[in-house]
Each structure stands twice: as C-alpha cells, then as structure tokens.
Amino acid sequence: MPVLPEEIESYASAHTTPEPSWLLAAARATAVETSSAQMLTGHLAGRFLEFVVWALQPRLVVEVGTFTGYAAMSMAAGLPDGGRVITCELDARHAALARAHIAASPYSDRIELREGPALETLASMTQPVDFAFVDADKENYLNYYEALVPKLSERGAIAVDNVLWSGRVLDPTVSDAATEAIRALNERVRHDDRVTCVIATVRDGLTLIRRR
Numbered sequence: 001m002p003v004l005p006e007e008i009e010s011y012a013s014a015h016t017t018p019e020p021s022w023l024l025a026a027a028r029a030t031a032v033e034t035s036s037a038q039m040l041t042g043h044l045a046g047r048f049l050e051f052v053v054w055a056l057q058p059r060l061v062v063e064v065g066t067f068t069g070y071a072a073m074s075m076a077a078g079l080p081d082g083g084r085v086i087t088c089e090l091d092a093r094h095a096a097l098a099r100a101h102i103a104a105s106p107y108s109d110r111i112e113l114r115e116g117p118a119l120e121t122l123a124s125m126t127q128p129v130d131f132a133f134v135d136a137d138k139e140n141y142l143n144y145y146e147a148l149v150p151k152l153s154e155r156g157a158i159a160v161d162n163v164l165w166s167g168r169v170l171d172p173t174v175s176d177a178a179t180e181a182i183r184a185l186n187e188r189v190r191h192d193d194r195v196t197c198v199i200a201t202v203r204d205g206l207t208l209i210r211r212r
C-alpha cells in the first residue's frame with residue numbers, strides 16, 4: 001500500500017507521536033476481527049488527519065468510509081469543543097465494529113455513524129461541511145467529490161485517500177475500474193477552477209483540496 005519505501009515509512013512512523021492506547025487497541029482488534037486490516041487508515045495517516053483537523057478547527061467533519069473507526073476517532077481527537085464527525089459506512093459488520101471501538105474511545109459523544117450508501121447520506125446533509133475525508137469505494141470517488149465540493153463551508157477542505165493507489169495510477173498497463181476512477185478524480189481535481197489541491201505522499205497518497 002505505501003508508496004514510499006518500507007524503511008522510509010517505518011522511520012516516519014517511528015518518529016511520529018505514537019497512538020494513544022485506546023486507538024492502538026482498536027487497530028490491533030481490527031487485525032483480529034477482520035480479514036481486511038490493510039484498509040485501516042493507520043498510524044501515520046491518522047496522525048496526519050488529526051493534525052489537519054486540529055489546524056482547521058472544523059465544526060463538522062464528514063468521513064466517507066468508516067471501516068472500524070480509526071480515522072473517525074483520530075479526527076475527533078483534533079476537534080474543537082462542540083465539533084463533531086459524521087462518518088458513513090455501508091457494511092453492517094464494519095459499522096458494528098466501529099460502533100464498539102468508538103464507544104470505547106474518549107470521543108463517542110463527538111462521532112455519529114450513519115449506516116448506508118455514503119452518496120445517499122451525503123445527499124441528505126444540508127449543513128456546511130468544514131472538512132471531509134474520502135476513503136471508500138474508489139469507483140465513486142468522483143461522485144463523492146462532486147457531492148462534497150458544493151457543501152464546503154468558506155474555509156472548507158477535503159482529503160482524499162489512496163490517490164496514488166500503490167503507484168498503479170501511473171502504470172499504463174493497469175486499467176481496472178478502481179484505478180481508472182482514481183485517475184479520473186486526480187485529473188478532475190487538478191483542473192477544477194473551484195479548488196486548489198496538493199497530493200501529500202503520506203502512505204498511499206492523500207490529496208488535500210480546498211475551495212478557492
């Protein structure tokens with residue numbers, strides 16, 4: 001998954017503030033409870049998101065793709081008083097695991113999990129979004145982006161995960177639906193006059209996007 005060499009990734013992780021025990025416990029439990037622990041946002045990206053949230057001081061954070069709650073809890077830790085995270089998850093089992101981890105965290109009062117297709121959840125939301133983290137089915141990445149940009153508050157921003165897709169986005173021999181969808185999103189964002197963006201080479205590539 002990471003685009004950087006393993007030893008660089010390990011060094012960066014070793015020199016990043018460690019996770020609190022309750023978050024580490026959730027990550028370890030995910031490895032036992034699921035067969036897809038590689039999907040977990042994890043230490044480096046989690047700390048990165050927490051830092052961005054702390055800097056932006058959003059009232060409302062929206063996450064697309066909860067899995068077992070790691071990023072939702074990381075972002076909740078950076079929120080100002082009164083801030084909240086709405087996190088969207090389609091899979092009932094993932095949602096149940098996330099609910100249990102969130103309940104065991106210090107931030108259960110800041111996080112609301114909405115179960116169902118994220119596009120429907122986003123369509124039902126009327127309040128301005130201050131920060132969004134997109135990390136669900138890649139085929140819908142462009143749809144999530146187009147749904148979120150008009151909802152952004154004046155200083156609102158979006159982070160999109162896996163935009164380098166382990167380097168597959170630049171391999172011309174790869175043309176599966178997920179890779180093509182990520183390429184389409186990257187092109188759209190880069191040429192969208194409404195926004196400014198930067199791809200951070202954190203883990204699998206994380207684009208930060210803000211309104212102009």
Ligand SMILES: C[S@@+](CC[C@H](N)C(=O)[O-])C[C@H]1O[C@@H](n2cnc3c(N)ncnc32)[C@H](O)[C@@H]1O
Nearest residue numbers: 039040041065067070071089090091118136137
């Ligand atoms: C890469 S994982 C998310 C990782 C998560 N952000 C974390 O902190 O570990 C992607 C998640 O998106 C969910 N998902 C896939 N399609 C979805 C959809 N249409 N709506 C909502 N969630 C979806 C999957 O079930 C999975 O739990």
